[in-house]
Amino acid sequence: EDDEEEEQQQQQQQPQVERMGEAAEVQARQREVAGLLQHGKHREAVKAALQNPPLGSHDQAVKDMNTEVVLNAICSASDSEIDKIVADLYHNSSPDLCDTLVKYIYKGLADRKYCGVLLKWHASAVNMAGLGPVVRAMTDRKTV
Amino acid sequence: RAAAGGARGAGTGPASGRAARRRARARGTERTRSAMALRIVNAKHGITCHAWSPDRKRIAVCENSEKVIIYLNADQDKVNWIKEHELAAHDLVVSAIDWSPVHNKIVTCSHDRNAFVWTYSQGTWKASMAILRINRAALDVKWSPDGSKFAVASGAKVVPVCHYEGANDWWISKMIKKHKSTVTSVAWHPSSQLLATGSTDFRCRVFSAFINDIDHSTNTVFGDTGRTRFGDLLLEFEACNGWVEDVAWSPSGSTLAYIGHDSSVNFVSMANGSPQVQTLKSRDLPNSKVFFLSDNVVVAAGHSFNPEIYQNASGSWSFLGNLNQKGSGAGGMAVSRTYERFGKKVGSTERTWSHSRDDWAER
Numbered sequence: 001e002d003d004e005e006e007e008q009q010q011q012q013q014q015p016q017v018e019r020m021g022e023a024a025e026v027q028a029r030q031r032e033v034a035g036l037l038q039h040g041k042h043r044e045a046v047k048a049a050l051q052n053p054p055l056g057s058h059d060q061a062v063k064d065m066n067t068e069v070v071l072n073a074i075c076s077a078s079d080s081e082i083d084k085i086v087a088d089l090y091h092n093s094s095p096d097l098c099d100t101l102v103k104y105i106y107k108g109l110a111d112r113k114y115c116g117v118l119l120k121w122h123a124s125a126v127n128m129a130g131l132g133p134v135v136r137a138m139t140d141r142k143t144v
Numbered sequence: 145r146a147a148a149g150g151a152r153g154a155g156t157g158p159a160s161g162r163a164a165r166r167r168a169r170a171r172g173t174e175r176t177r178s179a180m181a182l183r184i185v186n187a188k189h190g191i192t193c194h195a196w197s198p199d200r201k202r203i204a205v206c207e208n209s210e211k212v213i214i215y216l217n218a219d220q221d222k223v224n225w226i227k228e229h230e231l232a233a234h235d236l237v238v239s240a241i242d243w244s245p246v247h248n249k250i251v252t253c254s255h256d257r258n259a260f261v262w263t264y265s266q267g268t269w270k271a272s273m274a275i276l277r278i279n280r281a282a283l284d285v286k287w288s289p290d291g292s293k294f295a296v297a298s299g300a301k302v303v304p305v306c307h308y309e310g311a312n313d314w315w316i317s318k319m320i321k322k323h324k325s326t327v328t329s330v331a332w333h334p335s336s337q338l339l340a341t342g343s344t345d346f347r348c349r350v351f352s353a354f355i356n357d358i359d360h361s362t363n364t365v366f367g368d369t370g371r372t373r374f375g376d377l378l379l380e381f382e383a384c385n386g387w388v389e390d391v392a393w394s395p396s397g398s399t400l401a402y403i404g405h406d407s408s409v410n411f412v413s414m415a416n417g418s419p420q421v422q423t424l425k426s427r428d429l430p431n432s433k434v435f436f437l438s439d440n441v442v443v444a445a446g447h448s449f450n451p452e453i454y455q456n457a458s459g460s461w462s463f464l465g466n467l468n469q470k471g472s473g474a475g476g477m478a479v480s481r482t483y484e485r486f487g488k489k490v491g492s493t494e495r496t497w498s499h500s501r502d503d504w505a506e507r
């Protein structure tokens with residue numbers, strides 16, 4: 001209870017500048033991902049979309065916008081590319097990206113969007129990275 | 145899985161691995177480098193905790209009940225195990241047992257909010273109640289390495305540290321507070337002055353457990369107990385995103401390890417007075433117990449049913465492998481290659497296992 005009160009106070013005091021900074025970052029990411037998708041570069045698009053998620057942000061609009069960007073990138077990839085993209089994320093990128101990917105998969109499933117596709121991504125991610133990212137998606141208090 | 149079946153194990157168990165392999169070799173059925181799991185105690189409802197006797201000939205086990213059973217000949221084949229004593233004093237399930245090599249006393253704690261200290265005299269174990277003063281379940285208990293105190297982790301958000309008061313012939317507690325939620329586990333620094341605790345408020349903490357009348361203060365890299373009072377918070381770590389399930393100190397006291405419910409293993413060491421935390425995220429389900437086999441090798445086991453080994457080579461920790469290796473890829477060649485690779489790495493650590501075992505046997 002103490003923590004919640006502290007968070008609320010922090011939320012009120014969080015300067016407008018910070019929130020605008022987050023929103024600007026997400027919009028820039030949105031443009032970058034859209035550009036990559038136009039050129040059919042699905043792997044780079046997913047990677048770019050998963051960078052620096054607004055974890056634990058107090059601005060719900062920013063989080064929603066970022067979720068939209070990530071899910072858009074994820075769902076544009078064709079089924080045959082899923083395994084390759086996940087393998088690339090797991091082997092060639094920082095391990096946090098796999099954790100972030102699984103967090104957004106669960107976010108999308110919770111919002112009941114694109115469930116069929118997300119379940120395919122889920123299977124691929126667990127196959128590649130194990131159950132650790134799933135556990136971290138469940139326990140991390142700073143949500144996407 | 146005598147040492148790791150069911151849920152919690154509070155004792156030290158590499159001895160079971162070595163003895164088991166010896167047996168398997170005798171039978172001609174050894175699987176190289178894979179730890180043999182023998183069902184020794186067929187407990188239908190699981191095993192909550194266990195503790196080895198100092199000479200490793202006996203083992204005290206709680207089979208998910210209010211009683212603790214001591215088996216004799218625990219270092220031999222399972223057919224020779226004899227049920228020697230039954231310690232019955234608790235009203236609810238016993239959550240932890242610890243057996244001190246210093247004075248051969250056993251301490252047990254239970255969900256019934258009590259802890260008993262058991263002394264062996266004239267052929268039986270006699271219980272004496274420790275006054276804990278907690279109003280929630282006790283979850284973990286550990287003797288300090290010098291045997292003078294024991295600490296209890298409890299759901300009451302406090303850690304009673306009990307020592308013996310000869311004047312009244314009882315064990316009396318001093319409380320360590322400052323936790324915001326259930327304390328899941330406690331671990332003593334080898335100096336017996338510092339206590340590390342893990343809690344469900346996502347933090348691992350190090351406290352001074354220096355009691356004026358019975359301790360001499362020591363200056364360790366983690367804190368100087370001459371300058372702090374009992375219960376002072378020395379260090380607090382938040383690297384973990386889940387409940388802290390277990391904490392453990394390395395034998396030399398130079399490193400602290402704690403595992404979290406977010407499938408992470410965190411290592412803390414001190415460099416120039418400030419703590420360095422290294423977090424390793426596991427690909428499997430979270431662990432429940434962590435244990436140092438030597439200063440450089442750690443084993444963690446838990447919900448994925450397969451103990452993980454971590455090794456410190458040249459200053460940083462890394463995941464070495466699982467204890468039960470399955471062949472990767474098709475074909476026997478791939479399997480044996482995996483075992484060989486793992487065996488070469490483990491080869492150096494096997495020596496440390498036996499070395500540590502001898503250490504305890506001597507003490």
